[in-house]
Amino acid sequence: MADIRRPSLSSDGAGWTVRQVTPRSRWRHGTEPCSACGASVELDSAHYQVELDRERPQNPSEKLTRERKLLSFCDEGCADDWVRTFDCAE
Template sequence: MSHTKHHVARPRPGPDWVVQDVRPYDRWREGTDECAACGVDIDLNGDHYGMELLRSLPAGEKRGFERERFVFCSERCVEVWSHE
């Protein structure tokens, strides 16, 4: 049986990044962004999923962590991207 690898538009950052939150949005802000999984353009003022990842910064940094936000067009794309 052959396994087809899905195209991922925005690869997951390294293993030091931890998923903090994933939630559906029906509006977030004006503008568009690309789905991290499939690459389709998403209206951020419409239905989509947002994911926030955190990474601890080295000791001595003023901020204790760094944030990164990913957006997805569907719950399925969240699942596909999360398992890459």
């Protein structure tokens, strides 16, 4: 099993929840490193995506109340391993 990497989620890293784990294909052009194993993920080919969500700090000058982050994974196994590691760290 590959070492599971934990990408930085923000300066404080608190309050993130996994909203969904979704298989993707033909999402957009480009590549990103797999958030679990570091392999190159072709975003226009089959891969998995994890959506994270958290409440934003209140700011009277902004209307947005939620923040989200999308992480790319080379396959379902890497996504599942990362989510399990993420859940254990919470």
